[in-house]
Amino acid sequence: MAHTMSTQALILAAGRGERMRPLTDQCPKPLLQVRGKPLIAWHLENLARAGVQDVVINTAWLEEQFAPTLGDGRAFGLRIRYSHEGARFGGALETAGGIATALPLLSDAPFWLVAGDVFIPEFVFPAADAARFASSNALAHIYLVPNPPHNPKGDFGISPSGLALPTDATQFTYSTLGLYRPALFKHTPAGQKAALAPLLRQAMQDGQVTAGLYSGPWTDVGTPERLAELNATR
Numbered sequence: 001m002a003h004t005m006s007t008q009a010l011i012l013a014a015g016r017g018e019r020m021r022p023l024t025d026q027c028p029k030p031l032l033q034v035r036g037k038p039l040i041a042w043h044l045e046n047l048a049r050a051g052v053q054d055v056v057i058n059t060a061w062l063e064e065q066f067a068p069t070l071g072d073g074r075a076f077g078l079r080i081r082y083s084h085e086g087a088r089f090g091g092a093l094e095t096a097g098g099i100a101t102a103l104p105l106l107s108d109a110p111f112w113l114v115a116g117d118v119f120i121p122e123f124v125f126p127a128a129d130a131a132r133f134a135s136s137n138a139l140a141h142i143y144l145v146p147n148p149p150h151n152p153k154g155d156f157g158i159s160p161s162g163l164a165l166p167t168d169a170t171q172f173t174y175s176t177l178g179l180y181r182p183a184l185f186k187h188t189p190a191g192q193k194a195a196l197a198p199l200l201r202q203a204m205q206d207g208q209v210t211a212g213l214y215s216g217p218w219t220d221v222g223t224p225e226r227l228a229e230l231n232a233t234r
Contacts, residue, residue, distance in 0.1 A: 006130040013116035014060035014092035030116030048077040050125035058083040060092035095196035100188040115176035119219040139184040144172035164211035
């Protein structure tokens with residue numbers, strides 16, 4: 001089929017979740033319960049609703065818990081495959097390293113990317129955005145959110161024409177959500193640690209990253225307090 005829109009996604013779920021200890025001593029952060037289901041399940045349900053078919057989840061910390069909890073994806077109407085960094089490389093490979101290592105499990109086409117430890121329950125993975133991205137020359141389209149208290153200075157700006165800016169007078173926070181082309185990672189070796197931010201900044205300087213501002217509910221579930229807050233409010 002022609003990939004006019006993205007029907008595949010990669011969910012990043014390899015991290016240790018240090019700031020979430022002791023909760024993450026026995027359970028990987030993306031599998032912690034939020035409002036009655038694993039945090040990562042919210043993404044899986046929304047991806048399935050958006051018509052995404054193939055999802056790859058990269059894992060490292062307590063990775064043996066993912067498949068028994070989520071299965072092969074059929075329960076969500078998806079096909080889930082796993083990129084086990086722990087078993088293969090002894091630990092997490094950071095964001096870009098994890099993506100580069102998982103790419104062989106995806107087709108050579110744009111894909112959705114989201115971190116397994118953010119809660120963004122109303123994000124619909126819009127097909128119109130995926131189609132627009134597929135027909136553009138951009139290497140990435142990222143979603144920024146208003147700055148939370150723990151990141152007051154933000155990460156990136158947005159130009160009037162919708163380009164992501166590495167620095168700007170007004171900056172927003174990277175939501176961890178975006179559309180990406182495999183080409184962004186062509187110089188990132190699989191199986192080695194590598195960070196995403198330097199790749200994004202370089203591509204932004206080259207005018208190859210677009211951005212949108214998302215103002216729906218978004219939480220970086222980075223501390224036990226934030227998790228408790230989510231579970232206390234419906």
